[in-house]
Amino acid sequence: MADKNITLYGLTTCIYCKKVKELLDDCGAGYDCIFVDQLEGDERKQIIDAIKKINPKLSFPTLLVDEETIVGFKEEQIKEALER
Amino acid sequence: MTPEELYDKLRPFQESKGYFFNRDKAFVLDLLENLLINKERYGYMVCPCRLASGQRELDRDIICPCSYREADVAEFGSCYCGLYVSQDWNEDKIPHTVVPERRDPEKLMAGLLFEE
Numbered sequence: 397m398a399d400k401n402i403t404l405y406g407l408t409t410c411i412y413c414k415k416v417k418e419l420l421d422d423c424g425a426g427y428d429c430i431f432v433d434q435l436e437g438d439e440r441k442q443i444i445d446a447i448k449k450i451n452p453k454l455s456f457p458t459l460l461v462d463e464e465t466i467v468g469f470k471e472e473q474i475k476e477a478l479e480r
Numbered sequence: 481m482t483p484e485e486l487y488d489k490l491r492p493f494q495e496s497k498g499y500f501f502n503r504d505k506a507f508v509l510d511l512l513e514n515l516l517i518n519k520e521r522y523g524y525m526v527c528p529c530r531l532a533s534g535q536r537e538l539d540r541d542i543i544c545p546c547s548y549r550e551a552d553v554a555e556f557g558s559c560y561c562g563l564y565v566s567q568d569w570n571e572d573k574i575p576h577t578v579v580p581e582r583r584d585p586e587k588l589m590a591g592l593l594f595e596e
Contacts, residue, residue, distance in 0.1 A: 409528035455581035
């Protein structure tokens with residue numbers, strides 16, 4: 397799997413975020429995981445601004461695989477993005 | 481309160497209103513555990529799959545059962561986080577799809593401004 401720039405924006409209490417994280421781990425993908433509910437103040441605002449650019453609904457999980465954004469636990473779509 | 485106790489407490493009442501717990505009980509108990517975590521954190525059971533502001537008034541629409549449950553279960557057979565579903569959903573009479581977020585993102589943004 398070619399090295400990809402992967403970022404998962406999630407919440408510590410969200411089960412679908414946990415499922416996406418487990419899928420990335422199972423696929424052996426390297427990624428950054430940002431739990432937005434653990435951020436505060438300006439740090440939270442900056443991350444929300446970043447998410448808004450790729451997912452205007454501001455929902456979680458939001459997964460960025462290079463340029464592709466995947467919102468929600470969509471297993472097949474995530475696997476395809478990782479293999480591309 | 482444990483997730484199991486919450487499950488037993490909520491189930492009869494919610495079923496009487498036509499809302500059924502997801503048939504995947506382990507999944508439901510996981511969700512209920514996270515609702516209890518949020519109760520501890522914020523003082524109220526805000527949806528575990530949404531970002532709370534920590535201000536009850538601003539989070540009122542996402543306190544479980546959220547304001548969007550009725551429309552989501554009607555349209556998709558499932559609420560946003562999958563805790564409550566219709567009987568047809570549980571019996572596979574309708575497809576299981578990812579429920580898109582119905583909430584206006586401006587409500588989340590309002591919570592950020594409040595922090596200042």
